[in-house]
Amino acid sequence: MDEDRMNVDTLVVQPVPQHPPSSSLQSDSGLPSGSTSHIPMYHALEAPASPAPRASSVPLHPSDATIGLVYDTKMALHCSMSPEGHPEAPERIVRIWKALVAHHYTAKAKMIPARQVLKQEALLVHSEDLWDKVEAIQHMSPQEFVDSERYYEQLSLYISKATTLSARLSCGGVIEACLAVARGELKKTFAVVRPPGHHAEPEEHMGFCFFNNVAVAARVVQQLTPIKKILILDWDVHHGNGTQRAFNDDPSVLYISIHRYERGEFYPCGPFGGLQSCGEGAGLGYSVNIPWPEKGMGDADYIHAFQKIVMPIAMEFAPELVIISAGFDAAEGDDLGECLVTPAGYAHMTYMLGGLAGGRLVVALEGGYNLDSITKSALAVTEIILGGAPAEMRSMVANEAAAETVWLVAMEQSKYWKSVSPKACEPQEDASSLAFSxxxxxxxxxxxxxxxxxxxxxxxxxxxxxxxxxxxxxxxxxxxxxxxxxxxxxxxxxxxxxxxxxxxxxxxxxxxxxxxxxxxxxxxxxxxxxxxxxxxxxxxxxxxxDQPFPRxxxxxxxxxxxxxxxxxxxxxxxxxxxxxxxxxxxxxxxxxxxxxxxxxxxxxxxxxxxxxxxxxxxxxxxxxxxxxxxxxxxxxxxxxxxxxxxxxxxxxxxxxxxxxxxxxxxxxxxxxxxxxxxxxxxxxxxxxxxxxxxxxxxxxxxxx
CATH class of the missing domain: 3.40.50.1820 (Alpha/Beta hydrolase fold, catalytic domain)
Structure with missing residues (x-):
């Protein structure tokens, strides 16, 4: 397709034989020796007749901005035909974008054109069989849509005629957002995209997701830019099983997820999102799961996890790029997530992550199904990446379940990271009534x-x-x-x-x-x-x-x-x-x-x-x-x-x-x-x- 050749280099996948894992888990640089051998390689083909590739953030407007935004109305074409509708609805991104325009945030950022992911890019993470299945959707007949409905429901998916286009734009948009930052064109970007991606596994689409947007973008960045060490922080209320699986044996990508788990009974279910699921082979220790045992977790619990687990490990890893899989379904008001994170909580987490990797930060939208919650949360995050300061938060303490979970995670992760101290995470008796700040x-x-x-x-x-x-x-x-x-x-x-x-x-x-x-x-x-x-x-x-002021x-x-x-x-x-x-x-x-x-x-x-x-x-x-x-x-x-x-x-x-x-x-x-x-x-x-x-x-x- 012509649009496939507009903005990126022409690429071809060349798998590299896997080297045996190093006997030493971590080198002085923070990566295991030989870690780059785990990155699938592809190179630009020499094609003199083809037009020169354009920079990922063209057109750049306004010219003095350092922040980028990705959005394309065609991603709203993917929609459910069910009369009851579906939580993963087009209004999710439409409402966010209207709010960004209304707050004049779009006027302060460079607009990054979305484009469709290339097959060669998708194959860095996904199998060719999965690519063919997603491509085939656009060619299905009305009867085939009816006949396949039950199959896709079992995968927690719905499809429509525009699914292929929307999925490819969503993935390509995140790639462009990441390349703009990795190439130094922009400092931070926010990709307002759908459908989401973090549940899409290398061999299968599932959980509202068709391509794993963030995983594919990370691989493209590693191959087209000097950046090799990438942190993916996933705060979606569901475990990003697809993202972890894509990098489970790869020490060049640190994957950290904070999610509802409930003994493996919360979607996507199973033990893969448990705290002992830490990667395998050379990637052992480079997957960090913080699995909440119950619903109702809020700002205090997430900030506690950030302070004790996320930030110490992230600083020890020293990433060159940070990508947030930003699902807002843990937000207060979201009926699927049933948690209590406020816009201020998301702002503080973004602010902390923005201090890593020299400020190179990409935010990619994942879940979030309450339109008010997702919009307010997205606005709070955008304000931070535009240079604002997070709003004040009240005095708060993580609840007992969260403190216990963080301590257990610290016990597990201290095997791999020197910066994690289980002793510092031990749940303590409440002495707030006796304390002075x-x-x-x-x-x-x-x-x-x-x-x-x-x-x-x-x-x-x-x-x-x-x-x-x-x-x-x-x-x-x-x-x-x-x-x-x-x-x-x-x-x-x-x-x-x-x-x-x-x-x-x-x-x-x-x-x-x-x-x-x-x-x-x-x-x-x-x-x-x-x-x-x-x-x-x-x-x-x-x-x-116990403050006395109602508002x-x-x-x-x-x-x-x-x-x-x-x-x-x-x-x-x-x-x-x-x-x-x-x-x-x-x-x-x-x-x-x-x-x-x-x-x-x-x-x-x-x-x-x-x-x-x-x-x-x-x-x-x-x-x-x-x-x-x-x-x-x-x-x-x-x-x-x-x-x-x-x-x-x-x-x-x-x-x-x-x-x-x-x-x-x-x-x-x-x-x-x-x-x-x-x-x-x-x-x-x-x-x-x-x-x-x-x-x-x-x-x-x-x-x-």
Whole structure:
């Protein structure tokens, strides 16, 4: 077919004889020696008359995006003819795509054209007999569809005239998503595809799946790019039997699955998804199953499994590419999965996986059959791969069944992975009623320091929710209503520098740990200059399980609330005629929100806006032209030397939006404010004497 030759190299399968397994399970690189011999090989044929292969992400739009999306409406043509419908319905991807468009996520990503999987590609995982069966579906007569219905029902499948096309597009779309990342064209991609693939075994299609999209894509990546070590994380509520079987003896692919198991009675049934199913031959230890014994597992249970099993093994394996088999049928509201994972839970898991493989991440849709749940979950994951931060989660503890399962998995996997510690996973008695969190202890320490060293007082807050989340985190000097100049400092918590007893277990050596408070020198300077100080720490206390608010606000809303509350009730009511705004790290975002929301009063009284951004994104005000002009003349922004704003691609006019930009030769955020403090002092002094003075004072400064 012509479309088969449009986007990829012409390939031919050349099986390589299998070498005997190495006597050593793991080499220094994290892969067993000789592991690449387990990868089926195929090579590009020389065909001068054929058109040159196109890059996988053509057309690239928009040109400055680093994230890709795959979608094709033709994948919705595969549908059930049953009057009762079917859970694996076209609306699954249609609803997700409409939501991505509505949230403008598609405008921020490059669109990757889907294309049909090639036979040569599919045969890297599947038998020729399976290929022929899927191809034959498109040529069946109406009577053959009727006659074969019972056969396909036994395989948990339905078919239609468009099944072949949709299945080939689904598989080819995941291939293109993976190639775009593996070739360095994009950093992360999301393939919104159907039918799913992780149940499709090398010899058989089953469980709503025809081709194993992720497995085929992994093989193509290994053959067409330098990437060889791939992690496949499968969080679909069902075990990905097809994916594990495809790589069961292959140490180049680490397969980790978190799924309902229930003693092998939950689909796809049998012992293959049990915790002792760890691979075979050279691949022994490279299949990791975390089998939940019951329904109802939620965020706490999945995050616990990630922290104790998934991430330690993944970091030890050190993949070059991460692929998520992203089924959303463990989501809250899905009747097939009957679990309780929230969009925030999926976002946190994606965020953790995004820190592996240099950020090279592919998300490929698998199951998920509640349209609301799958849409909200997909949006949360997309927001993460677009660079967002995961939403705050309440204080939570894994349930007894999950803790027991994770411990048993750790016992099994510790045979193969040094980073897995069964002792660290042992279920423990609940001592939450007797415990104090380390962040709360450190906040109290800082409160005591500011009180004893600088006579600063705690500011009372109005409203039960603000009080519960931020009490003891807003401090002011006793002269706040008397001084002419007030510094309003907005920041998050400092860093806890710790010595680890073991990098694998992350046990803390408390006697060698200490708190880094980046603000100590700045507070000392404010006091020395005779300014008053209002200091707010925006790192909130966690909500307990017995929180009294039926619909608690998001943490972003609360941060905006407390900053505007302090501005309206303290800054605006004090006698200060000169205000200095200082933001640090994530606090800069809420400083800019304050400027947007209180533009008139800010322009009237604020003489200097100082931001020590670190590696966080930075933005100018959103409001009217006069506010943006005012901001440029009164703004000082300290950025580390490796901040993305210093990219050669950044336009000069985008730099001018931020006023006085200062490049600091320091990459650690916690040290940035210390290095920037001399320049901050010069800027503030100059601003208090006139804008032109500030510009002249800063023009020749470079901080090293």
């Amino acid at each position: 380390v962040p709360e202890i450190l906040k109290l320490h800082r409160q005591y320091y500011l009180y004893s060293k600088h006579d600063m007082m705690q500011v009372p807050l109005v409203g039960a929710e603000l009080e519960q989340r931020f009490s003891a985190q807003v401090m002011c000097t006793p002269d706040i209503f008397q001084k002419d100049t007030l510094v309003f400092m907005i920041h998050e918590f400092g860093n806890l520098r710790v010595e680890l007893a073991s990098s694998a277990s992350c046990d803390v050596q408390l006697e060698r740990s200490y708190l880094i408070d980046f603000s100590k020198e700045l507070v000392h300077w404010v006091k020395t200059e005779g300014y008053s100080l209002l200091d707010v720490n925006l790192f909130p206390k966690p909500l307990g399980t 608690p606000k998001s943490i972003n809303e609360l941060r905006k609330d407390i900053v505007t509350y302090l501005w309206d009730n303290y800054v605006q009511l004090c006698n200060a005629t000169t205000i200095i705004l200082i933001g640090h790290g994530p606090g800069c975002q809420y400083l800019m929100d304050l400027i947007d929301m209180r533009a008139t009063s800010v322009m009237k009284s604020v003489k200097a806006v100082v931001q020590v951004v670190g590696h966080w994104p930075i933005r100018p005000p959103k409001n009217a032209l006069d506010l943006r002009e005012w901001y440029r003349g009164n703004s000082f922004v300290a950025l580390p030397s490796n901040h993305q704003l210093w990219s050669p691609d950044t336009r000069a006019k985008d730099l001018k939006k931020h006023g006085n930009l200062q490049r600091i030769d320091e990459e650690q955020s916690v040290k940035l404010i210390i290095k920037a403090l001399p320049a901050i002092k010069v800027f503030v002094k100059a601003q208090l004497s006139g804008v032109n003075g500030a510009q002249n004072a800063m023009s020749n400064m470079h901080v090293t």
